[in-house]
Amino acid sequence: MAFRIKQSNISRFTQKVYHIVSRIPKGKVLSYAEVAQRAGSFQAYRAVGNTMHRNPDWPRIPCHRVVQSNGCVGNWSGKGGVKKKIALLRSEGILIRNEKIVDI
DNA sequence: AAACTGACTTCTC
C-alpha cells in the first residue's frame, strides 16, 4: 500500500481497511463485505464493523461511504447518527431514500 | 491469555 496510517499500534488488517475506505471515490459507496473482501477475507465484515465502531481514526476515515450489503446505510455511532451519515452521502451525490441507497 | 462485543451477512420461518 502506498501510504501507511500514522497509527502503527493497530493491526495490519485494520490498516488495510482504512486504506480501502480512504480510497472510496466520492459519490460511491462500498459495503462492509466488500471492504472486508479487499482487506483479506470476505467473512471479516464483522471485524470491519467492529473496528469502525471503535473507530480509532474516525475523522480521517470516510466511514459514511461504507454501507450494508442490502443497500441500507447501516448504523452510525457518529454525531447525528444515521441521519448524519445519510446527509453526508447525499452531499456526495448519492441518492438515499428511507435510509436505503437508491443508486450506487 | 481468554472471553465478550459489535457500525454485518445470510439462511430460514
Place this chain on the structure above:
DNA sequence: GGAGAAGCCAGTT
C-alpha cells in the same frame, strides 16, 4: 416481504 436466529472475524477489555 418482514422478522428471527446463526455464524464468521478482529478489536477491545
